[in-house]
Amino acid sequence: KQEVTQIPAALSVPEGENLVLNCSFTDSAIYNLQWFRQDPGKGLTSLLLIQSSQREQTSGRLNASLDKSSGRSTLYIAASQPGDSATYLCAVGLSNTGNQFYFGTGTSLTVIP
């Protein structure tokens, strides 16, 4: 069974700092990996999707990388802002048949003005 872990569980940084969130998964035979943002009591907003054949994806100040062989992905946030405060979740998909994503435990990020 796929286990997805995110480290750290919580992170507090001053505004403007660059930061890295980590995601690790136990089964490297993944199909794709998706990073989400979740605001308190709200739904999941997709940030970046990486296919298993890709090494990284970028969107604005966000960059996600994938190292399938080592079972790791990182989400890099440049020049953090207070509006980036949220919980960040990674989720891995194992197959091309559209079945379940396995979610990580999440990293709660606070950016201090």
Next chain:
Amino acid sequence: EPEVTQTPSHQVTQMGQEVILRCVPISNHLYFYWYRQILGQKVEFLVSFYNNEISEKSEIFDDQFSVERPDGSNFTLKIRSTKLEDSAMYFCASSGRPSSGYTFGSGTRLTVV
């Protein structure tokens, strides 16, 4: 940008009552999912639905749960006889194809009293 719409946003029900959670997936999507998140815990997979049938379900998705796509636009989750432990945020998601990742709705907070 196309959205997944969920109603209601919050539902309170008495233990033992039936509830139906409703979702309108993105119109040209083919894969549909329900997930839940108990407060403070991971997002957990419940069920995936494709081509008018369940393609995968988790251990959580027992005989008390059912899904339906009654009219080609709605996708519903029914819990037949709710228990206190069913209290959670329920998320609907849809996908055009497995490689395109998920789009999530904003969730229905179910409170069983």
